Amino acid sequence: MVGDRDRRNPGIIPRTFTKIFEIIHDNESKFEFKVSAYMLELYNDRLQDLFVSPAEAFSKRIEIKRDRKGLVFAQGAETKEAASAGELFALFEQGCANRHIAATKMNVESSRSHLIIGIMIESRNLTNGSVSFGKLSLVDLAGSERASKTGAKDDQLKEANSINKSLSALGDVISALSMEQPHVPYRNNKLTQLMQDSLGGNAKTLMFLNISPSDCNLDETLTSLIYATRVKAITNNAQRNIDSKEIAQLKEVILKLKSGQPVEEDV
Known part of the structure; x- marks a missing residue:
């Protein structure tokens, strides 16, 4: 997902950052x-904000919410804007x-959380004022672990159990989606709750496997x-999220009113 340290062979995440702003440059x-981002880790069944110090992250409460269009957001997490890759x-x-990592018998730098x-x-369309929006989720899943191979004990064993539990919940969601079951158990784990708008519905999902x-x-x-084969069976009908110029203006007025800013009468 990341690639090598000197970025001679960048992974999916840095390549994605570059591509986003290449597309923006071609269409400016x-x-x-406007590009903004949040960054979280799911560590021992707890969501932690990686844009703040570990001490501050431990004291923050992050709640998973959905807006009226089904877009998932992390209430309480820092969101920061970026103007370039x-x-x-x-x-x-x-x-x-700020992410939790540790050495095991299988990996010198083992991820102890999901990222x-x-x-x-x-x-915003400069011709007609319509506004389109979307979210790209980049998820670096920690690998499932067997304590007999990793040598995990004490805290690392607790971390491994949490990792395996959330991966199992993700597998249940994938199975439900691939078999088109009427109920999809997103709420069984925070990982699947946070990924709900990236799995099923109005989303395009890609999984890359490291074997x-x-x-x-x-x-x-x-x-x-086998896990990846089940993911491949999921089919969605992705659609653009777009607001007309009038709706975009009304949303802007509402935001200004909520923040106490003055609103022009002709808006």
């Missing part, structure tokens, strides 16, 4: 863009420095491939 004569990557590096980056993009070529990891490799 027709649209006005470089600014977005700097925010990402800041957040990564969720939400990138909100709003564009091992070693014979000793054959069981994990097969399990991961």
Whole structure:
């Protein structure tokens, strides 16, 4: 997801940052863009804000909410704007420095949490004033763990149990979606609640799998491939989220009124 340290071979996340602003640059004569992001980790069943210090993150309460259009947002989390790919990557590096990692027998730098980056993009058509908006979720899932292989004990064992529990919940959601069941158990875990607008409904979902070529990891490799096969069975009808010029203006007025700002009479 990240790539190497010197960025000679960037991973999906930095490549995505670059591509977003390449598209913005190519269309800036027709649209006005606003890009903002939040960055969270799910650690031991608790959502923590990575844009603040670990001490502050521990004391903050983050709640998962949905707006009327089904867009999921993290109430209480810091949201920061970025004007370039470089600014977005700097925010990402800041957040990564606060993420929980540890060494195990399987990995020198093992992720002890799931990483969720939400990138909100709003564009205003300079010709007709209509506003389009969407969210891109970049999720770096910690790998499922077997204590017998990782040597996890005490706190690491607790972390592993939490990781496996949330991955199991995600698997249940994927199964329900792929089999088109009437009830999808999003609420069984905070990970699936936070990913609800990225799985099913008006969303396009991509999963990239990192598997091992070693014979000793054959069981994990097969399990991961089966997991990904179920994801591939999910089919959605993604649509654009767009507001007319009038609706966009009304929303702007409401925001100003809520914040106590003056509103022009001709708006």
